[in-house]
Amino acid sequence: MTSFKASTLLNQLVSVAALAENRVIGNDGGVPWPDLPEDVRQYRERVADSPVILGHKTFESMRGDLPGRRQIVVSRTVDAVDDPTAVVAGGVDAAIELARELVGDRADPETAVYVLGGGTIYELFQPRVDRMALSHVDGVYEGDTRFPAWDEVEWRVVGETEYEGFTLREWVRRSNAS
Template identity: 55%
Template sequence: MSDGPSEIVMELVSVAALAENHTIGRDGELPWPSIPEDKKQYRARIADDPVILGRRTFESMLDDLPGSDQIVLSRSEQEFDVVTAHHARNVEEAIELAESLGAETAYVIGGAAIYELFQPHLDRMVLSRVPGEYDGDTYYPAWSTADWQLESETPYERFTLQEWVRTDRD
């Protein structure tokens, strides 16, 4: 029996939709026609947990905010007119904030710079793989299959949902 406090272990999961060439966006929008079935499963997955996102992604979702709380990474100290929005200056602060909310899982939902910053910290990736290559200006970061294992693949009509688990941690 341990004398020290028990440590809360929160799972950090990245959720994204990406084309075969890792494109995730163009001019702030999806580069492919809307896939309602993907949006539905995505929204259901993240509905009851905190999400971590960048300021521009947060602002683009203000009309329909995802997650139970939004942890917004921004270089400048900011206040938000949304009671569930919290400011974080860096990755460590965002993770601490999510843990302080009592979350078992926190979802990283973009944009591209946020995905890149959190990639080394992720435990899992849930990726909607959209067939085809699309022109874009934002991309999901590459990952080494030596560090990740494809745990499951579920085909849908216009995308395949993949769940990847990090294998390079004890």
């Protein structure tokens, strides 16, 4: 793995996820908790005009309602996807390079590329992300997919908003926090 940070290539690389108190993010291709419309709304608003990075299974599960302006699908086995807004990257470095090309020379320091999962994709990108926008869902749920553990010493919460059923926390890697 290359030792440079994503922010040397991009303005911000941000993981976005909803996770239960036990870090469960999914079960059998869906979420195990009741619908949280406010979470879906804030998530869609956040990623709407940005490139997103996601795994092939996550991409396929969202086919009818793809998030973001462009999708970078990380897969070692798929050469192409049948969607005009999506491209395939063979790994983390290739995905970050594609994201850098999509973002281009945008002057806005808040321009972000969002990592949307699934579990393996979050794990692969965790060492590279600058921020995390995590919806901490109330409760413990059974599931087959978890968000990777992170060392809270390396991160700090810079924003927190309470909603019914979850709390949205904005985490920033301490080396990036001012």
